[in-house]
Amino acid sequence: MTAIADLAADLSAARFTVDALGELWGEDAAAALHRGQRVPALRALSAVELVEAPPLATLARAFVLGLPVVPSALAAALPVLGFEGAVALGLVDEAGAPLLDLRPYSFVDGSGVVSWWIASDLGELALGHAIPEQHVLGVGGASTTLSGLMVSRPVELALDLGTGCGIQALHAARHAKRVIATDISERALELARFNAELNGVANIEFRLGSLFEPVPERFGHVVSNPPFVITPRSAEGVPAYEYRDGGMVGDALVASVIKDVEAHLEPGGVAQLLGNWEYGSQDGLARVEQWVRFTGLDAWVVERERQDVEQYAETWIRDGGTRSGAEFDRLYGAWLDDFAARGVTHVGFGYVTLRRPVTGAPTLRRFEVLDGPIAGAPDVSALLTAHDWLRDRDLLAESLTVAPDVTEQRHYWPGDEHPTVMDLRQGSGFARTVPLGTALAAVVGACDGSLPLGAICDAVAQLLEVDAAELTAEVLPQVRELVLTGLLLP
Ligand SMILES: C[S@@+](CC[C@H](N)C(=O)[O-])C[C@H]1O[C@@H](n2cnc3c(N)ncnc32)[C@H](O)[C@@H]1O
The missing domain is CATH 3.40.50.150 (Vaccinia Virus protein VP39)
Structure with missing residues (x-):
C-alpha cells in the first residue's frame, strides 16, 4: 500500500466525513466555520477531548481547524500511516503543526451519496x-x-x-x-x-x-x-x-x-x-x-x-x-x-x-x-435537451404535461372573485416565476398529457370566445419558453 492509501484507510476508519463532523460540533458551529469562524467548533472539540480524544476530533483539530496537535495524538488518529508517515506526506511538520487543509467533502448524484477528502x-x-x-x-x-x-x-x-x-x-x-x-x-x-x-x-x-x-x-x-x-x-x-x-x-x-x-x-x-x-x-x-x-x-x-x-x-x-x-x-x-x-x-x-x-x-x-x-x-442539460427537442417541432401536435415541481399562484383583491395576478412558480433549479395571462393560464391548466396543444388552444379560444388563430399565435411562443425552461414537459 502507498502512504496515500494508508492515509485513506485511516480517514475511513476514523469516520472523517461531513456528517460525522456535523455530529461532532453541531450545525451552528459548522455554519460559523463556513463564515470563517472556528471558535464554536473548537469549543465543541475541547468538550469532547476532556473525556477522550477520539481520532475524529484530532483529525478535525489539525486538518479542518488548522491547529497543532501533539504527535502522539496524531499517531493514534492515523495508526496505519503513523506520525512519521504524516510528516513524510507533508500533512504536518515535525512538531505536529498542520501544513495542509484536509477535509471531507460529500455530494449526492445519480449513484447516491459520494464522500471524498x-x-x-x-x-x-x-x-x-x-x-x-x-x-x-x-x-x-x-x-x-x-x-x-x-x-x-x-x-x-x-x-x-x-x-x-x-x-x-x-x-x-x-x-x-x-x-x-x-x-x-x-x-x-x-x-x-x-x-x-x-x-x-x-x-x-x-x-x-x-x-x-x-x-x-x-x-x-x-x-x-x-x-x-x-x-x-x-x-x-x-x-x-x-x-x-x-x-x-x-x-x-x-x-x-x-x-x-x-x-x-x-x-x-x-x-x-x-x-x-x-x-x-x-x-x-x-x-x-x-x-x-x-x-x-x-x-x-x-x-x-x-x-x-x-x-x-x-x-x-x-x-x-x-x-x-x-x-x-x-x-x-x-x-x-x-x-x-x-x-x-x-x-x-x-x-x-x-x-x-x-x-x-x-x-x-x-x-x-x-x-x-x-x-x-439548475439542470443545464435539461435546457439543452429541451432546446433540441423543440427545434423544428410542430408543438401544436404535441401533448404536454406540467412539470411536477410547478405550482400556480393567484392573487386577488380582497373580496374579488377573479384573480388580479396569476403566475407559475418553478419549485426547483432557477425557481423561475412566469406571469400568466388568462389564455396561457387556461392552456397550462389543461396540459395533462391527454390532448395535443393545438386542440387545447382551440378549446380555450372557444371557452373565452376569442379567435382561435389569434390565441394560438399569442400562446405558442409562451408555451415554447415554458418547455425550454422545464415548466412544461413533452
Ligand atoms: C478559481 S481557481 C479554481 C480551482 C478549482 N478548479 C475549483 O473549481 O475550485 C482557478 C485555478 O486556475 C489556475 N490558473 C490561473 N491562471 C491559469 C492559467 N493561465 N491557465 C490555467 N490555469 C490557471 C489557478 O492556479 C487556480 O488553480
Whole structure:
C-alpha cells in the first residue's frame, strides 16, 4: 500500500466525513466555520477531548481547524500511516503543526451519496495572516456551484482547465472515461494528484501550462472555474493571487476562454465555466454576447449577480485578507482607478454554457439575468435537451404535461372573485416565476398529457370566445419558453 492509501484507510476508519463532523460540533458551529469562524467548533472539540480524544476530533483539530496537535495524538488518529508517515506526506511538520487543509467533502448524484477528502493549502484562519499569492484554494462556493451545474453526459475525454485542488476534475471523472486537468501552478497539480489518489480516482491526467496551451486535444466536456477575478494591472503592489487572477486586463481572461474553447470541443461537446464581465458604456451581457457572436457555438449565459465596482473591489480585497487600514484604502483606490480607466461601473457574475453543434450553425443563443434565490442546482442539460427537442417541432401536435415541481399562484383583491395576478412558480433549479395571462393560464391548466396543444388552444379560444388563430399565435411562443425552461414537459 502507498502512504496515500494508508492515509485513506485511516480517514475511513476514523469516520472523517461531513456528517460525522456535523455530529461532532453541531450545525451552528459548522455554519460559523463556513463564515470563517472556528471558535464554536473548537469549543465543541475541547468538550469532547476532556473525556477522550477520539481520532475524529484530532483529525478535525489539525486538518479542518488548522491547529497543532501533539504527535502522539496524531499517531493514534492515523495508526496505519503513523506520525512519521504524516510528516513524510507533508500533512504536518515535525512538531505536529498542520501544513495542509484536509477535509471531507460529500455530494449526492445519480449513484447516491459520494464522500471524498480534499486537501488544499491552509487558509487565512490557520495561517493567522493573509494567504500567499501561490495559495491553492480548497472547495469554495464557486467550486460547488460549477460542480452542481455539470452536465454529466458520458464522454470519452473531459478537460478541467485551472484544476486547483482538482475538485472539478474529480467530478468530471465520474462521467468521462478520461480527464485532463491543467493548471499553471505545479503545487496545484501536486495537490490535485494527491486528491485523486486519496479518493481512488485513476482516470485523470495532470498537465502544467496556461489555458489551452497544454491541450491540443478536443473534448466532449470542458469545465473551468477560471481565475476570472478582475484585478488592477498597472498599480504597484497589488497582490496577484494565482487562484483567482489570470493576469489579464479586466475581463479578458473570460473572453479568451470563450473564444478559444471552440477549437477544443468535439461536435456536440459542451463547455461550462464561471466568469465575470464588465458593465460600462456597454451592457455586460451584451458584451458576453459579442464574445460568443463570432464563434460557431450554442450559448446559454446566465447572470446570477451584479455588483457595483465599489462592492466588487471590497469583496476581493477582503478575500485576500486585507480588511481595513491604509493598505485597504490603497488597494481600494487601485481597483477604482482601474475600473475608471475603462469606464466600468458594474461587474456581472454568472454561468456560461457553450456547445459545439453536431453539425451546422448554432441554434441556441440565450443571455438572461436570473438573480433570484435558486431552489437547488439548475439542470443545464435539461435546457439543452429541451432546446433540441423543440427545434423544428410542430408543438401544436404535441401533448404536454406540467412539470411536477410547478405550482400556480393567484392573487386577488380582497373580496374579488377573479384573480388580479396569476403566475407559475418553478419549485426547483432557477425557481423561475412566469406571469400568466388568462389564455396561457387556461392552456397550462389543461396540459395533462391527454390532448395535443393545438386542440387545447382551440378549446380555450372557444371557452373565452376569442379567435382561435389569434390565441394560438399569442400562446405558442409562451408555451415554447415554458418547455425550454422545464415548466412544461413533452
Ligand atoms: C478559481 S481557481 C479554481 C480551482 C478549482 N478548479 C475549483 O473549481 O475550485 C482557478 C485555478 O486556475 C489556475 N490558473 C490561473 N491562471 C491559469 C492559467 N493561465 N491557465 C490555467 N490555469 C490557471 C489557478 O492556479 C487556480 O488553480
